[in-house]
Amino acid sequence: MPRVQDARDNRTDPSGTTAKPRSRRLPRQVRERQILDAAVKVFAKYGYHEAAMDEISDVAGISKPMIYAYLGAKDELFVACIRREANRLIESISQAVDTDLKPDEQLWRGLHAFFEYVNDNRDSWTVLHRQASVQGQPFTSELSEWRDRAMDMVAELLARAGGSSEQPVQLEQMQPFAAALVGAGESMLDWWADHPEYTADALSMRLMNLVWMGFGDMVQGRRWKPS
Amino acid sequence: MPRVQDARDNRTDPSGTTAKPRSRRLPRQVRERQILDAAVKVFAKYGYHEAAMDEISDVAGISKPMIYAYLGAKDELFVACIRREANRLIESISQAVDTDLKPDEQLWRGLHAFFEYVNDNRDSWTVLHRQASVQGQPFTSELSEWRDRAMDMVAELLARAGGSSEQPVQLEQMQPFAAALVGAGESMLDWWADHPEYTADALSMRLMNLVWMGFGDMVQGRRWKPS
DNA sequence: TCCATTACCTACTCACGAGTAAGACTACTC
DNA sequence: GAGTAGTCTTACTCGTGAGTAGGTAATGGA
Structure with missing residues (x-):
């Protein structure tokens, strides 16, 4: 007769098949x-x-x-995840961007840090990105908030890049571009998942070229290079 | 005593509150x-x-x-939705793109058609885009398939734009750019939802400028214009 | 050595929503 | 006007999974 009674105590599990002996x-x-x-x-x-x-x-x-x-509850747990992971990501990127650098260089560093973070923290990124859809109300605000924070960071970066001290660019003006840039990055990341033969370096370089030089320039063989 | 028995027949519903009298x-x-x-x-x-x-x-x-x-079943119904809406969207865009036009003009028309379609078919777009996350296996393939189709369309467009007849560009080379472009569009669209004061025209023009001229050019005041 | 606190568990309840059984009604054909 | 094919309904079942009741056991201080 197989052990029926109280075989649940994993401290004495003899099989070794228990996934994780609970500390x-x-x-x-x-x-x-x-x-x-x-x-x-x-x-x-x-x-x-x-x-x-x-x-x-x-x-x-x-x-x-x-x-x-x-x-x-489940939604609170989810929000806690979002919060923690969003902070980690944003932290990584803003550390990489040194505001003393030239604007294009700043952008490049930011993009690169972004790609590297995601490469090293797939799950973190997946939670932040793939779940942006869940519209069931409770935590929707939390989700869009982190996205807004990221967007603002990028918009600021672009505004610094585009303006001079005499003629500063409105932060607002940059918002749609920031949105486009963030989305482009996200999408490229998705694509990357199916084409792992590329490196974070190669991809962030391509994105940099696209957004900085534009396709029109690239067609003519002009390229952006880090200084 | 309130009508309890058989108050369900909406053909005789006297209140007028029934949402939709079933035909x-x-x-x-x-x-x-x-x-x-x-x-x-x-x-x-x-x-x-x-x-x-x-x-x-x-x-x-x-x-x-x-x-x-x-x-x-529910998943089959969902797939049917995706299929129908994806076809409608792709149809709209490919109709707008005339392969006889100059490459930049083609790109512009495509973008514009995209923004207009989404503007006119919010629900359609939301189903296609916001649900891309649901990873519950059954219809994941269907979802990524439509995305791939869209991506291929864009990649082809870019390849035509970037290559000459002597030196054609590999379609593959264009894939990461196509991904970036599609993502940028999607993201801009999301942003648009919260900033309805912009027109489809204005936004698609901005995106066109970003991807064709690049931010570096735009900073210097250069702009792309439709011919 | 007793007590309070904090960590931790098993074994439930209960709502919700996908999917179905079983048949009623209508319209058309022959 | 009987049969049949297709439309359409009510009223269920039943699995799943979020959330909880009601406890036990280890620890650290008095």
């Missing part, structure tokens, strides 16, 4: 990080709706009520 | 169109998962089993 009694802070890590992974894999809280708790190596206790 | 016994073809119209509307409003079959049937003015009888 016991860790401080809240540590657990919260583990939960967020797991949530990002699972949300990236399935998207918000298909992601099951049960799976997140599994991956985190903890039971479901802990998630609710520490980070709240 | 009765229409041929299959007509119903299918109505269902697809309703589905596009509801999918656009809520996204795939949040959209309820019950609501679609309501909006279509028909009962739920009819949807299953005519167009199959």
